[in-house]
Amino acid sequence: ETLDKGLEKSKSSFFGKLSKAVAGKSKVDDDVLDDLEEVLVSSDVGVNTTLKVIERIEARVAKDKYLGTDELNTILREEIASLLSETNLGEETDFIIPQDKKPYVIMVVGVNGVGKTTTIGKLAYQFKKQGLKVVLGAADTFRAAAIDQLQVWADRVDIPIVKQSMGSDPASVAFDTLKSAVTQNADVVIIDTAGRLHNKVNLMNELTKVKRVMQKVVDNTPNDVLLVLDGSTGQNAFEQAKQFTAATEVTSLAVTKLDGTAKGGVVIGISDQLKIPVKYIGVGEGIEDLQVFNKFEFVDSFFK
Numbered sequence: 145e146t147l148d149k150g151l152e153k154s155k156s157s158f159f160g161k162l163s164k165a166v167a168g169k170s171k172v173d174d175d176v177l178d179d180l181e182e183v184l185v186s187s188d189v190g191v192n193t194t195l196k197v198i199e200r201i202e203a204r205v206a207k208d209k210y211l212g213t214d215e216l217n218t219i220l221r222e223e224i225a226s227l228l229s230e231t232n233l234g235e236e237t238d239f240i241i242p243q244d245k246k247p248y249v250i251m252v253v254g255v256n257g258v259g260k261t262t263t264i265g266k267l268a269y270q271f272k273k274q275g276l277k278v279v280l281g282a283a284d285t286f287r288a289a290a291i292d293q294l295q296v297w298a299d300r301v302d303i304p305i306v307k308q309s310m311g312s313d314p315a316s317v318a319f320d321t322l323k324s325a326v327t328q329n330a331d332v333v334i335i336d337t338a339g340r341l342h343n344k345v346n347l348m349n350e351l352t353k354v355k356r357v358m359q360k361v362v363d364n365t366p367n368d369v370l371l372v373l374d375g376s377t378g379q380n381a382f383e384q385a386k387q388f389t390a391a392t393e394v395t396s397l398a399v400t401k402l403d404g405t406a407k408g409g410v411v412i413g414i415s416d417q418l419k420i421p422v423k424y425i426g427v428g429e430g431i432e433d434l435q436v437f438n439k440f441e442f443v444d445s446f447f448k
């Protein structure tokens with residue numbers, strides 16, 4: 145129900161537009177398909193993914209000769225679910241950390257302002273709630289505010305944070321954080337990293353170095369490279385995702401600010417185009433406002 149509430153705006157706008165597009169028409173024809181295309185694009189599903197969906201529906205119309213607009217919901221729902229299923233995650237409903245990796249290290253990347261710090265705080269809260277020992281690492285050393293903000297969350301969740309002064313080497317902070325986590329026998333480490341995109345080579349070098357140094361302390365870390373994207377920025381989020389995936393290997397996504405936006409469709413386009421699983425969605429500013437992304441619930445919330 146929280147998910148429904150959080151995505152209310154995406155849902156109502158998607159639904160509103162869709163019903164308008166088919167109002168007074170009984171069968172799916174070229175006009176309906178054109179309108180549907182517009183609805184999907186304006187819901188920020190993205191042009192490529194929209195075309196893919198339209199093609200699939202066209203194929204069904206061609207095959208069955210006739211498709212009633214009353215069936216469009218069901219078919220769209222199936223096609224979108226099948227697109228989301230091509231990424232191999234999104235079936236979990238709980239915050240889960242693999243038991244066999246200790247500490248489990250999550251490196252968080254993303255541009256400033258997308259909700260990176262907030263997402264880290266919310267995640268830490270969820271893990272701590274399960275009784276796991278969590279340590280934060282403030283490796284976004286470029287801005288003093290980033291370190292301060294992470295400290296605020298560490299205090300709020302009541303967990304340790306490893307930090308150095310502003311301008312220090314992010315890799316050195318990551319190294320210290322992992323050392324400290326190992327000493328404390330921590331279960332989960334969440335490392336914040338720099339949110340600058342202005343220089344791709346610098347970003348790439350920095351993230352590569354942070355990873356290399358982590359591996360000196362714990363083999364095969366980070367276990368997850370989580371890219372945080374602001375869902376309310378629509379296609380911009382998609383562009384950022386492309387740049388980050390070019391700079392480092394991103395293994396999962398968190399899409400924030402899906403409350404109060406009509407752009408929830410961006411989740412569909414991003415998973416389809418990048419084939420990176422969306423793991424978490426942010427649906428508010430509060431500590432509880434992070435959810436494990438479940439593709440079935442998501443599609444349902446669009447089409448209920």
Ligand code: GDP
Binds near residue numbers: 254257260339428
């Ligand atoms: P960072 O610069 O990427 O670390 O961004 P912050 O975590 O500081 O977040 C920037 C702003 O976005 C803050 O005002 C947050 O409260 C807000 N924010 C983060 N996640 C969400 C979300 O899921 N929904 C809403 N409405 N606001 C969010």
